[in-house]
Amino acid sequence: MAERIGLREMKRRRTREAISEAAIALFAAEGYDRVPVARIAAAAQVSKPTLFAYFPSKEDLVLHRIADHEDEAARVVRARPAGTAPLAALRAHFLDALDRRDPVTGLNDSPEVLEYQRLLYETPALAARLPAYLARGEKALAEALAEAGAPAGPARTAAAQITAVQRVLGEDTSARMLAGEPADAAAPEARRRAEEAFDLLEGGLAALFTTG
Known part of the structure; x- marks a missing residue:
C-alpha cells in the first residue's frame, strides 16, 4: 500500500510539473494573455478539469513555483x-x-x-x-x-x-x-x-x- 501511494504521488508530481512547464513555455513564446487554458491542457495532454484540479487559476500555473x-x-x-x-x-x-x-x-x-x-x-x-x-x-x-x-x-x-x-x-x-x-x-x-x-x-x- 505504501509503495502504491508513493507511486501515485510521484505521478501526481510529474503531471503537475508537466502542466506547469507547458504553460510557462507557451506564455514565454506567445504572451501570458494570448494563451488560453485549453491550449495549455492540450499541450500537457490533460483535460481542462484535470488542469484545474492541479492549478485553480491561470496565474497559479506560474506562481506555484514561488508558493513552493x-x-x-x-x-x-x-x-x-x-x-x-x-x-x-x-x-x-x-x-x-x-x-x-x-x-x-x-x-x-x-x-x-x-x-x-x-x-x-x-x-x-x-x-x-x-x-x-x-x-x-x-x-x-x-x-x-x-x-x-x-x-x-x-x-x-x-x-x-x-x-x-x-x-x-x-x-x-x-x-x-x-x-x-x-x-x-x-x-x-x-x-x-x-x-x-x-x-x-x-x-x-x-x-x-x-x-x-
Whole structure:
C-alpha cells in the first residue's frame, strides 16, 4: 500500500510539473494573455478539469513555483540546529542558496530561469499576486520567530524586515542577471551584499532572542 501511494504521488508530481512547464513555455513564446487554458491542457495532454484540479487559476500555473518556497524561512528557523540563533540560521541558508545558484536568490543565469523571471515581472496579472505570497511567508516566519522566543509584536516586525531584505537582495541580483551579467561574475558582490544586509539585521534583532 505504501509503495502504491508513493507511486501515485510521484505521478501526481510529474503531471503537475508537466502542466506547469507547458504553460510557462507557451506564455514565454506567445504572451501570458494570448494563451488560453485549453491550449495549455492540450499541450500537457490533460483535460481542462484535470488542469484545474492541479492549478485553480491561470496565474497559479506560474506562481506555484514561488508558493513552493512560501514558508521556507519559517521552516529554516524551526529546523535550525540547537544553539543556533534564528537569524544565523537564515543567513547561513541564504548564503548556501547563493552558492547553489538557487533561483530564489536571483543568482541564476540559466535561460529557463531568466525566461521565468521575465514572465513573472513583466506580466501585470502575475506581478500583482506576488505581495500576497510574500505576506503569507512573512506571517509564517513571524510565527516561527515567536516560537523561538521573540515576543509576538517584535516577531512580526522582525519577520517583515527579514522578508524585505531577502526580497530586495533577490530582486536586485535578478535584475543583474536579466541585464546580461553572468552569475559567476555577480556572485562575489551578491554575497558581499547579503553579508552586509544580515549584519545590519543582526545589529537590530539579536536582542530579541536570549537563547538559540
